[in-house]
Amino acid sequence: MCAVYAVAGGIAAIVTRHPLLIKSARHAGMATCGLIFLATFCLEYLFFTDNFSVAYVASHSNRELSSFYKIAALWSGMEGSLLFWSFLLAIYVLSVLITYRNKNGELMPYVGVVMAGVQAFFLLLNNFVESPFKALAAAGPDGVMSFITRPDGNGLNALLQYPEMVIHPPNLYSGYTGFTIPFAFALGALLARYPGEKWIHLTRKWTMIAWMFQSCGILLGAHWAYAVLGWGGYWGWDPVENASLLPWLTGTAFLHSVMMQEKRGMMKVWNVWLVFTTFLLCIMGTFLTRSGVVQSVHAFAQSNIGAWFVAFMGITLLVCFGAYVKNSDYLKSENHLDSMISRESSFLFNNLLFLVACIAVLSGTLFPVFSEWFTGSRISVGAPYFNRVNIPIGLLILFLTGVGPLLAWRKTSTESLKKNFGWPLLIGVVVGAVAFTFGFREFFSVVCLTLCVFVASTILLEFYRGAKVIRARSGASYPACGIDLTMRNTRRYGGYIIHMGMVFVFIGLAGAAFNRDVQKSMRVGDSMQIGPYTLMLQGGDSKAEQNYTAQRMIVEALRDNKPVMMLFPEKRRFAGNNQENGTMVAIYSTWKEDLYVVFAGMDPETREPVIHAFLNPLVKWIWFGGVVVVFGTIVALLPNRRSVLVLAPSQQPAGVKPLPHAVPSSVALREGHD
Amino acid sequence: MTKGCLRIAAAMLFGFAALPLWLAPVGAQRISDRAKQIGSKLRCMCGACSMTAGDCSHPGGEFSGPCQAWALPALQQIDGLLTQGKTEQQVIDSFVAQYGPTVYAEPPKSGFSLVAWVMPTAYLVLGTLVVIFVISRWLKKNVSEVPASNASVKAVSPEFLERARKLAEQETEE
Numbered sequence: 108m109c110a111v112y113a114v115a116g117g118i119a120a121i122v123t124r125h126p127l128l129i130k131s132a133r134h135a136g137m138a139t140c141g142l143i144f145l146a147t148f149c150l151e152y153l154f155f156t157d158n159f160s161v162a163y164v165a166s167h168s169n170r171e172l173s174s175f176y177k178i179a180a181l182w183s184g185m186e187g188s189l190l191f192w193s194f195l196l197a198i199y200v201l202s203v204l205i206t207y208r209n210k211n212g213e214l215m216p217y218v219g220v221v222m223a224g225v226q227a228f229f230l231l232l233n234n235f236v237e238s239p240f241k242a243l244a245a246a247g248p249d250g251v252m253s254f255i256t257r258p259d260g261n262g263l264n265a266l267l268q269y270p271e272m273v274i275h276p277p278n279l280y281s282g283y284t285g286f287t288i289p290f291a292f293a294l295g296a297l298l299a300r301y302p303g304e305k306w307i308h309l310t311r312k313w314t315m316i317a318w319m320f321q322s323c324g325i326l327l328g329a330h331w332a333y334a335v336l337g338w339g340g341y342w343g344w345d346p347v348e349n350a351s352l353l354p355w356l357t358g359t360a361f362l363h364s365v366m367m368q369e370k371r372g373m374m375k376v377w378n379v380w381l382v383f384t385t386f387l388l389c390i391m392g393t394f395l396t397r398s399g400v401v402q403s404v405h406a407f408a409q410s411n412i413g414a415w416f417v418a419f420m421g422i423t424l425l426v427c428f429g430a431y432v433k434n435s436d437y438l439k440s441e442n443h444l445d446s447m448i449s450r451e452s453s454f455l456f457n458n459l460l461f462l463v464a465c466i467a468v469l470s471g472t473l474f475p476v477f478s479e480w481f482t483g484s485r486i487s488v489g490a491p492y493f494n495r496v497n498i499p500i501g502l503l504i505l506f507l508t509g510v511g512p513l514l515a516w517r518k519t520s521t522e523s524l525k526k527n528f529g530w531p532l533l534i535g536v537v538v539g540a541v542a543f544t545f546g547f548r549e550f551f552s553v554v555c556l557t558l559c560v561f562v563a564s565t566i567l568l569e570f571y572r573g574a575k576v577i578r579a580r581s582g583a584s585y586p587a588c589g590i591d592l593t594m595r596n597t598r599r600y601g602g603y604i605i606h607m608g609m610v611f612v613f614i615g616l617a618g619a620a621f622n623r624d625v626q627k628s629m630r631v632g633d634s635m636q637i638g639p640y641t642l643m644l645q646g647g648d649s650k651a652e653q654n655y656t657a658q659r660m661i662v663e664a665l666r667d668n669k670p671v672m673m674l675f676p677e678k679r680r681f682a683g684n685n686q687e688n689g690t691m692v693a694i695y696s697t698w699k700e701d702l703y704v705v706f707a708g709m710d711p712e713t714r715e716p717v718i719h720a721f722l723n724p725l726v727k728w729i730w731f732g733g734v735v736v737v738f739g740t741i742v743a744l745l746p747n748r749r750s751v752l753v754l755a756p757s758q759q760p761a762g763v764k765p766l767p768h769a770v771p772s773s774v775a776l777r778e779g780h781d
Numbered sequence: 782m783t784k785g786c787l788r789i790a791a792a793m794l795f796g797f798a799a800l801p802l803w804l805a806p807v808g809a810q811r812i813s814d815r816a817k818q819i820g821s822k823l824r825c826m827c828g829a830c831s832m833t834a835g836d837c838s839h840p841g842g843e844f845s846g847p848c849q850a851w852a853l854p855a856l857q858q859i860d861g862l863l864t865q866g867k868t869e870q871q872v873i874d875s876f877v878a879q880y881g882p883t884v885y886a887e888p889p890k891s892g893f894s895l896v897a898w899v900m901p902t903a904y905l906v907l908g909t910l911v912v913i914f915v916i917s918r919w920l921k922k923n924v925s926e927v928p929a930s931n932a933s934v935k936a937v938s939p940e941f942l943e944r945a946r947k948l949a950e951q952e953t954e955e
Contacts, residue, residue, distance in 0.1 A: 446920075455912050459905075459912050463901065478893060485883045486883060486894050487886065489887055490832065490833070492887035492888060
């Protein structure tokens with residue numbers, strides 16, 4: 108009711124412009140958030156008190172489940188995860204309402220209405236479609252239904268009983284829900300015809316926070332798949348994985364193209380639609396996850412609520428389109444370019460590639476559905492297709508990651524191109540040639556490695572040049588100057604750190620072409636060889652833990668006949684009514700490769716344990732890259748230590764006449780490098 | 782101490798002996814590389830994963846379904862068909878006849894499935910054309926706008942602009 112009032116009262120406030128009504132709608136928005144918090148805490152309380160009279164608690168928990176996982180049980184099923192969605196959205200909404208309570212008076216009522224509208228939709232689902240508070244009931248001998256309490260619950264899905272599963276969904280959901288804020292500001296600004304680029308400035312940090320969570324969530328999900336599922340991979344192009352990637356791609360495109368609007372006042376229409384699309388893809392992701400319209404391994408939370416999401420997406424699209432048609436003149440841009448080789452062009456191509464990747468992944472994900480519509484038979488689109496289509500696009504994006512930031516706004520001179528790209532290109536090509544000579548023969552991997560070195564060189568060169576200038580003035584060490592440089596322009600150098608993180612991720616991805624595996628049924632004392640490692644089965648044991656019993660193998664890993672690590676791959680049988688099994692992989696991880704050992708099961712003929720070992724090169728770089736991306740985003744969110752406008756004496760070369768009516772020589776504008 | 786050790790040893794032995802009672806069986810039979818290669822063109826039909834039969838490594842159905850119950854027999858079947866002298870295409874065709882086109886790991890490059898392959902290239906080509914068109918339009922717009930916007934101010938020579946650009950570059954880069 109509060110959310111409905113926040114929407115209706117907000118619209119009335121916009122129409123009447125009555126200050127008390129505006130305040131009242133804002134307070135209703137805040138109260139909605141408070142009530143969502145209360146509902147979420149109530150559900151958690153029911154989990155912690157083992158209240159098995161509630162259907163959701165009985166289905167997703169049991170008495171032996173540790174407190175840590177009772178927190179995660181909240182989002183382990185459909186009803187709870189939708190409430191959790193509302194909960195995270197409420198955190199964002201409350202933060203926005205509090206942060207801007209006395210600011211941007213013209214815009215905020217519109218933003219409040221949009222946010223409350225989204226909340227109202229999810230609360231509709233929470234209350235009337237998928238309520239997590241339904242009580243268990245059974246018919247008695249007389250046929251009368253009465254409430255019942257079960258002695259114990261089914262337990263939590265075995266796959267979710269892993270520490271990363273406690274942090275992966277909150278991160279991913281924080282990403283999905285976080286994109287509601289830029290969407291609300293974009294739509295609000297369009298409806299309000301809010302002047303200037305202020306909404307862009309207001310939402311930049313919110314967008315970056317959402318993007319950071321989304322990136323983090325995607326990588327944590329990949330790590331979870333890698334370390335828990337036991338199939339040796341981290342990304343299988345599953346529809347639900349794809350769904351999380353789609354808004355990330357458009358969100359990344361937006362974070363880049365928004366600079367065009369800030370710096371040059373260009374691409375206003377494009378940016379607004381990118382935000383709209385990102386939000387719609389977030390809803391689409393939830394729809395794909397929940398509706399079961401496409402076959403997915405993520406069948407944790409599916410039901411027939413797809414129609415609700417389709418309706419919501421339809422209404423949202425109509426509102427966005429209506430607002431755009433009505434106020435399109437507000438988005439008129441002064442689009443003009445000075446040169447083809449400029450930062451602006453690179454942003455356009457960057458956006459193109461992100462969008463093409465997004466549409467390719469989306470159409471590939473939905474292709475089985477389309478093929479069923481048109482031909483009557485469902486045609487599968489699996490990992491080989493997605494790899495084939497997306498690897499070239501990914502490499503082009505990687506190339507632009509190196510090129511784009513070093514091109515100047517408006518026009519880049521040939522000398523500047525040579526100066527910025529000469530050495531990095533040479534280093535990249537040399538490293539690629541050396542790698543090829545030493546047997547790195549997979550085409551895309553060699554190209555990827557070459558580009559990674561090229562991009563890393565351009566970034567390091569940028570840091571070096573900037574640090575050199577500061578060092579010439581301050582005399583401090585290079586690392587200190589690098590930090591000083593970064594803190595002077597956090598957005599620019601934070602962005603470079605993020606790019607560096609992505610380079611590390613690509614290095615890790617390049618290794619996938621060289622994955623190897625071997626499977627053998629082994630007796631105690633048997634050994635098998637994989638790459639430089641010898642694996643010797645030393646024995647096996649079982650251990651009983653609070654909520655599961657583990658059967659584990661003791662495998663010694665040797666390299667050059669020297670022991671490097673004792674590995675304990677195990678299988679777990681979890682308590683609870685479902686008695687599910689889980690896999691725990693043992694990984695010996697180095698910067699060069701991961702030795703990944705799975706206890707696969709028992710051989711049906713020999714009754715001996717089967718060990719499945721993988722050698723996955725460079726995987727550690729992916730996780731390290733993820734950490735660097737998050738660090739870079741945090742840096743980019745920090746305020747600059749000093750103004751970007753540097754007031755310092757600049758050297759006037761001898762023999763050059765001062766320019767008439769030009770910028771005073773004492774001012775060096777650092778425009779063009781954000 | 783000795784008792785404790787004995788208990789641990791007994792528990793280990795018991796645990797080891799009890800393994801077959803509750804672990805799903807999984808085969809470790811040798812599958813030929815050729816079968817794995819052909820298997821990588823077929824989707825694992827266990828219903829619980831989206832991997833290919835050749836790459837599937839679900840350990841014995843401990844995930845949501847009996848994955849190796851499909852992938853492993855499929856690979857063995859491929860090996861059998863290869864031994865009978867069947868070609869790769871014939872092997873794939875036999876699976877398609879059994880499971881329908883959904884068994885393909887990636888859409889075949891014929892019929893309606895061709896759309897899946899053409900689409901990404903079409904997006905890229907079309908998108909590139911649009912970007913080039915937009916850029917050239919903006920470049921033209923700039924050329925046509927410059928004289929109009931500068932009509933009221935003193936004309937600036939190209940040499941002056943180039944000098945100004947060089948100076949700005951010099952001042953902003955080092």
